[in-house]
Amino acid sequence: MGEDRLGRRVVTFSCCRMPPSHELNHRRLLEYLKYTLDQYVESDYTVVYFHYGLSSRNKPSLGWLQSAYKEFDRKYKKSLKALYVVHPTNFLKVLRTLFKPLISHKFGKKVTYFNYLSELREHLKYDQLIVPPEVLRYDEELRQLHRGRPPPPARTPPPRPPLPTQQFGVSLQYLKDKNQGELIPPVLRATVTHLRQKGLRTEGLFRRSASVQTVREVQRLYNQGKPVDFDDYGDIHIPAAILKTFLRELPxxxxxxxxxxxxxxxxxxxxxxxxxxxxxxxxxxxxxxxxxxxxxxxxxxxxxxxxxxxxxxxxxxxxxxxxxxxxxxxxxxxxxxxxxxxxxxxxxxxxxxxxxxxxxxxxxxxxxxxxxxxxxxxxxxxxxxxxxxxxxxxxxxxxxxxxxxxxxx
CATH class of the missing domain: 1.10.555.10 (Rho GTPase activation protein)
Incomplete structure (x- = not known):
C-alpha cells in the first residue's frame, strides 16, 4: 500500500501466491477483495494488479470473473481512479475482448497496462509499494529477455535548493523563516480560508479529484511566489487538493x-x-x-x-x-x-x-x-x-x- 503522484491511496494485488484452483474458495477470495477495498472506497484510490503468477493451475473460471465484476458495484468503481495492470499476457488481452460488452467505456479508460515495474514510477511513489519478490524476479527476467527494448526512463525533477518563495516540499521552519515568523503556512491559510467561506457544504469535499494539470499549475504559482485566486478556477476541489498536496509533500x-x-x-x-x-x-x-x-x-x-x-x-x-x-x-x-x-x-x-x-x-x-x-x-x-x-x-x-x-x- 502506498500513494500515487496525487496522494491517492494505492492498493496492490498479486497472483503469484494464489493457491491452485481446486484449493481456492472463490467466494472467500471475493469477500477478501471486497473487504480490502472497503478500507479505501470512501476516497479516491488506485489499484495495481501484478498479473505474474496466474496459470492454468490457479486461474478462476470466466463465469466467476463475470460474477465478480458484477459484485463490485458503483461504490467501488466510482472512487477507483486508475487500474494499473503489470506484466499483462495474451490471456488478459483475450479476456478484455470477451468482457468488452460488459465493461463501460468510462471504466475501460481507467485501465492501463505496464510491461515493466519501472513504468509505474511515472504514476506512483514506487518506493512505497510492497512488490512480491516473485514479481521482482520475473520483471528482471523480462528485462534480460528484452534487453534491446529498454523501458522508457522515469522522469525525476532535477535536484536544486528550494526557491526563497518555495511553498511545497519544504519544512515548516523554512516557511516560518521566509514568512516573517508566521506559524501558519501561507498555502494552508489560503486554502482553509477559501474552503471555509465557499466549500463547507460541498458534497464530497476532499474526496473528489481535481484536475492534475491544474493542481500542478497552482503549485508552480505558489512556489514562484505568484498570486493565486481560487475563484479563477471555478472548482472548489482545487484548493481542497492543494491542501492535501501541501501536507503530503512536507519533508x-x-x-x-x-x-x-x-x-x-x-x-x-x-x-x-x-x-x-x-x-x-x-x-x-x-x-x-x-x-x-x-x-x-x-x-x-x-x-x-x-x-x-x-x-x-x-x-x-x-x-x-x-x-x-x-x-x-x-x-x-x-x-x-x-x-x-x-x-x-x-x-x-x-x-x-x-x-x-x-x-x-x-x-x-x-x-x-x-x-x-x-x-x-x-x-x-x-x-x-x-x-x-x-x-x-x-x-x-x-x-x-x-x-x-x-x-x-
Missing amino acids: QPLLTFEAYEQILGITSVESSLRVTRCRQILQSLPEHNYAVLSYLIGFLHEVSQESIFNKMNSSRLACVFGLNLIWPSQGASSLSALVPLNLFTELLIEYYGQVFSAREARGVLGAGSAEAGERGGPLAGGCAGDGRTAGPTAPAVPPRPLTEARRPL
Missing part, C-alpha cells in the same frame, strides 16, 4: 515520525481513555507542529459539522487525512496500520475542543481555545463505517446544530 509529517509508533498504539488503549491519550501524544509535538495541526483540525471539525450537506463526517475525513498527517520514516504504512492511524485522526477531528484545549490553555498558539473537559468515549468506526460517535463535543469553533444522530460506542 516530515505534521504529526512527526517520532509519534508514529505511539499513534499505532491507540487501539490498545481503553475506550474511555483514548481522548486523553491523544492529548498526551500531542504534548510531545514541537510547538510549531502543534499550532499548525490545531489550525487544520479545527477547520476539519467545522467541515464535519456540516456533514449533513457535504457527507464528510469525522470518519470519512479521517480516511482522507490519516496518511496525510502521519507516515513512517521508512517505507509505507501497512494495511494493518490504517485502522489506528485513521482512528487517531478521527478522534482529533471529532473531539477537537477536548484534545487541543489543555495545551492551548497554557498559552501555546493554535487555531483557538475551548473549555477543557472530557465527555464521551473514543471512536470505534473506520473508513467503511459511518463514523458517527457517542458523546457531545466542545468545539473551539462557533457551535452549529448537530447534523447526525450519534451511535453508542
Whole structure:
C-alpha cells in the first residue's frame, strides 16, 4: 500500500501466491477483495494488479470473473481512479475482448497496462509499494529477455535548493523563516480560508479529484511566489487538493515520525481513555507542529459539522487525512496500520475542543481555545463505517446544530 503522484491511496494485488484452483474458495477470495477495498472506497484510490503468477493451475473460471465484476458495484468503481495492470499476457488481452460488452467505456479508460515495474514510477511513489519478490524476479527476467527494448526512463525533477518563495516540499521552519515568523503556512491559510467561506457544504469535499494539470499549475504559482485566486478556477476541489498536496509533500509529517509508533498504539488503549491519550501524544509535538495541526483540525471539525450537506463526517475525513498527517520514516504504512492511524485522526477531528484545549490553555498558539473537559468515549468506526460517535463535543469553533444522530460506542 502506498500513494500515487496525487496522494491517492494505492492498493496492490498479486497472483503469484494464489493457491491452485481446486484449493481456492472463490467466494472467500471475493469477500477478501471486497473487504480490502472497503478500507479505501470512501476516497479516491488506485489499484495495481501484478498479473505474474496466474496459470492454468490457479486461474478462476470466466463465469466467476463475470460474477465478480458484477459484485463490485458503483461504490467501488466510482472512487477507483486508475487500474494499473503489470506484466499483462495474451490471456488478459483475450479476456478484455470477451468482457468488452460488459465493461463501460468510462471504466475501460481507467485501465492501463505496464510491461515493466519501472513504468509505474511515472504514476506512483514506487518506493512505497510492497512488490512480491516473485514479481521482482520475473520483471528482471523480462528485462534480460528484452534487453534491446529498454523501458522508457522515469522522469525525476532535477535536484536544486528550494526557491526563497518555495511553498511545497519544504519544512515548516523554512516557511516560518521566509514568512516573517508566521506559524501558519501561507498555502494552508489560503486554502482553509477559501474552503471555509465557499466549500463547507460541498458534497464530497476532499474526496473528489481535481484536475492534475491544474493542481500542478497552482503549485508552480505558489512556489514562484505568484498570486493565486481560487475563484479563477471555478472548482472548489482545487484548493481542497492543494491542501492535501501541501501536507503530503512536507519533508516530515505534521504529526512527526517520532509519534508514529505511539499513534499505532491507540487501539490498545481503553475506550474511555483514548481522548486523553491523544492529548498526551500531542504534548510531545514541537510547538510549531502543534499550532499548525490545531489550525487544520479545527477547520476539519467545522467541515464535519456540516456533514449533513457535504457527507464528510469525522470518519470519512479521517480516511482522507490519516496518511496525510502521519507516515513512517521508512517505507509505507501497512494495511494493518490504517485502522489506528485513521482512528487517531478521527478522534482529533471529532473531539477537537477536548484534545487541543489543555495545551492551548497554557498559552501555546493554535487555531483557538475551548473549555477543557472530557465527555464521551473514543471512536470505534473506520473508513467503511459511518463514523458517527457517542458523546457531545466542545468545539473551539462557533457551535452549529448537530447534523447526525450519534451511535453508542
